[in-house]
Amino acid sequence: xxxxxxxxxxxxxxxxxxxxxxxxxxxxxxxxxxxxxxxxxxxxxxxxxxxxxxxxxxxxxxxxxxxxxxxxxxxxxxxxxxxxxxxxxxxxxxxxxxxxxxxxxxxxxxxxxxxxxxxxxxxxxxxxxxxxxxxx
Numbered sequence: 001x002x003x004x005x006x007x008x009x010x011x012x013x014x015x016x017x018x019x020x021x022x023x024x025x026x027x028x029x030x031x032x033x034x035x036x037x038x039x040x041x042x043x044x045x046x047x048x049x050x051x052x053x054x055x056x057x058x059x060x061x062x063x064x065x066x067x068x069x070x071x072x073x074x075x076x077x078x079x080x081x082x083x084x085x086x087x088x089x090x091x092x093x094x095x096x097x098x099x100x101x102x103x104x105x106x107x108x109x110x111x112x113x114x115x116x117x118x119x120x121x122x123x124x125x126x127x128x129x130x131x132x133x134x135x136x
Contacts, residue, residue: 020063020123027064028120030054035075036113047075055135067120069135071113074128078109 034050055068082105088098116126 024061024063025120025123027054027058027061028067029117031058031064031068031071032113032116032120032126035071036110039075039109048072048079051075052135063120063123063125066125067116070126070128070131071116072135073131073133074112075109076134077130077132078105080132081105 031051031054034054035047038050039047051068051071055065055072058064058068082102085098085101085105088094088101091098112128116128119126
């Protein structure tokens with residue numbers, strides 16, 4: 001006799017990927033959130049430090065390392081864009097571009113870091129846009 005038809009269940013235990021270890025998930029979340037926290041505490045000057053520390057400490061954990069490298073690379077590119085906006089602000093004509101650019105950079109940066117942390121909490125990787133790939 002044939003087996004009765006069973007519909008495909010994507011949440012079936014056999015098809016569900018195994019969960020990441022807690023230290024991996026926590027390391028990735030810290031990597032994503034350390035940059036905006038450090039940026040707020042240091043007026044933007046230390047936003048690269050948090051992801052770099054996580055990258056150095058979690059080098060042997062592929063999930064946390066990837067998250068930290070992405071956060072560092074993203075912050076490096078945005079740090080350079082913030083620098084450009086400050087240069088524009090100090091010029092009279094460029095202030096009309098520099099101030100809105102800073103606001104857009106802040107909103108996009110906050111959105112990307114929060115989205116990365118949410119995905120890391122859900123055991124999913126996040127690829128930041130606008131990266132200058134220095135770390136991998």
